[in-house]
Amino acid sequence: xxxxxxxxxxxxxxxxIVVCSTAIAVFHxxxxxxxxxxxxxxxxxxxxxxxxxxxxxxxxxxxNVVLVENGYISMQSxxxxxxxxxxxxxxxxxxxxxxxxxxxxxRIDRNEEIDAALR
Amino acid sequence: xxxxxSVLFIILLLFSLCSCTQKPVKTQFFAMDTIMxxxxxxxxxxxxxxxxxxxxxRLEKLLSVTDENSTVSQINSSDGKVISVTxxxxxxxxxxxxxxxxxxxxxxxxxxxxxxxxxxxxxxxxVPNNSELELLLQKxxxxxxxxxxxxxxxxxxxxxxxxxxAKGYAxxxxxxxxxxxxxxxxxxxxxxxxxxxxxxPDGSLWNITVADPLQSDTQTAGTLHTAQTAxxxxxxxxxxxxxxxxxxxxxxxxxxxxxxxxxxxxxxVLCENGTYADxxxxxxxVMGSEKAYELYLSKEIIFEAVFxxxxxxxxxxxxxxxxxxxxxxxxxxxxxxxx
Numbered sequence: 001x002x003x004x005x006x007x008x009x010x011x012x013x014x015x016x017i018v019v020c021s022t023a024i025a026v027f028h029x030x031x032x033x034x035x036x037x038x039x040x041x042x043x044x045x046x047x048x049x050x051x052x053x054x055x056x057x058x059x060x061x062x063x064n065v066v067l068v069e070n071g072y073i074s075m076q077s078x079x080x081x082x083x084x085x086x087x088x089x090x091x092x093x094x095x096x097x098x099x100x101x102x103x104x105x106x107r108i109d110r111n112e113e114i115d116a117a118l119r
Numbered sequence: 120x121x122x123x124x125s126v127l128f129i130i131l132l133l134f135s136l137c138s139c140t141q142k143p144v145k146t147q148f149f150a151m152d153t154i155m156x157x158x159x160x161x162x163x164x165x166x167x168x169x170x171x172x173x174x175x176x177r178l179e180k181l182l183s184v185t186d187e188n189s190t191v192s193q194i195n196s197s198d199g200k201v202i203s204v205t206x207x208x209x210x211x212x213x214x215x216x217x218x219x220x221x222x223x224x225x226x227x228x229x230x231x232x233x234x235x236x237x238x239x240x241x242x243x244x245x246v247p248n249n250s251e252l253e254l255l256l257q258k259x260x261x262x263x264x265x266x267x268x269x270x271x272x273x274x275x276x277x278x279x280x281x282x283x284x285a286k287g288y289a290x291x292x293x294x295x296x297x298x299x300x301x302x303x304x305x306x307x308x309x310x311x312x313x314x315x316x317x318x319x320p321d322g323s324l325w326n327i328t329v330a331d332p333l334q335s336d337t338q339t340a341g342t343l344h345t346a347q348t349a350x351x352x353x354x355x356x357x358x359x360x361x362x363x364x365x366x367x368x369x370x371x372x373x374x375x376x377x378x379x380x381x382x383x384x385x386x387x388v389l390c391e392n393g394t395y396a397d398x399x400x401x402x403x404x405v406m407g408s409e410k411a412y413e414l415y416l417s418k419e420i421i422f423e424a425v426f427x428x429x430x431x432x433x434x435x436x437x438x439x440x441x442x443x444x445x446x447x448x449x450x451x452x453x454x455x456x457x458x
Binding site: 039042081082088089091095097098100103105113114115116117118119 | 147148149152153154156158242306307308310311313315319325326327328329330335336337339342350351352357387
């Protein structure tokens with residue numbers, strides 16, 4: 001009888017460990033997808049998982065048009081004077097596209113390993 | 120009963136392990152003509168970030184060269200009269216004067232008329248001719264900035280532009296405010312002007328990428344691993360325009376009035392103080408790698424630097440040789456002379 005309860009406790013203990021470590025693992029792996037975040041005037045408008053995009057489409061954000069493709073995102077057009085954001089082309093892994101005049105940002109949530117990027 | 124307690128204890132322990140990956144508070148906003156990101160860890164992170172953001176917005180109103188109501192604009196239009204100012208103007212000017220002396224004139228904050236002639240403020244770009252630039256350079260003289268007990272005056276038609284130190288000063292102020300709120304771990308980026316407070320919450324170093332000056336939007340030249348420091352890059356790629364197939368960038372050589380043409384594509388400066396890191400990066404870029412390295416060895420001012428030259432070489436100063444990882448897929452290699 002004493003033995004049986006011991007076993008029971010060991011099983012409970014092990015299953016708790018398994019559940020917790022799975023939870024931790026999932027927690028760490030989940031944000032690994034390439035999520036592009038589009039903000040205007042410091043407010044988040046869209047969060048898009050670029051790896052799950054099947055057909056390309058565009059989004060209108062104020063005077064800017066964002067092109068969303070499988071694995072890539074870019075500024076297709078903008079009504080700002082310098083159009084630096086359009087010239088920047090597509091991004092897929094590192095960095096962000098910023099349209100300063102219209103206060104539109106497209107950023108791909110960075111690799112957790114990098115804390116800041118010099119420009 | 121004992122067993123139940125011990126199991127509960129273990130569960131608690133595991134949960135505390137989960138929460139060890141502490142999430143920072145991220146604040147992103149537009150100011151000083153750029154985008155700013157504050158990443159702050161710790162209990163007071165929300166309040167501290169809010170205070171820091173307000174401080175930047177306050178400083179912007181004082182330091183802006185394009186806002187005609189700013190203190191800088193008041194000084195520029197005062198016709199030589201003394202304008203009373205606070206430390207927010209005095210500290211950046213004093214830093215600029217010191218770096219001007221140390222760099223033998225490579226940093227000069229009185230180049231405003233020349234920058235305007237090139238259109239770098241209005242974004243109405245043009246190439247001024249020689250005689251125009253020569254005339255404008257006569258007004259560029261740091262000695263014409265006169266500091267007195269309670270104010271600043273610019274004499275002989277000299278005008279100032281704190282653009283080369285303002286973001287660095289703002290970064291330093293943010294770090295000071297975060298410290299006052301007992302924050303011990305933070306990294307901030309004011310349009311790529313980076314400053315860190317302490318280390319990461321787990322005690323490890325911050326990883327900060329250095330942009331590839333030829334493909335700055337998408338590629339990195341390498342990664343710096345640092346504890347508390349300010350890090351600022353100056354490069355020809357940051358603001359420029361093309362006319363007739365020639366590219367002109369915004370860092371003007373105070374000697375010629377033309378865009379600086381040293382051997383560097385970019386220089387990244389690490390310095391304890393944000394204002395000095397910012398001003399030094401401009402100065403070293405104009406000086407070129409050789410003179411910049413001489414200044415480093417002189418120890419007249421303490422800093423470290425990553426130089427990227429037009430020969431695709433990377434030169435690291437002695438103090439950060441072990442704190443930089445080269446991007447192996449990049450186009451740059453270490454210079455032989457400084458191995």
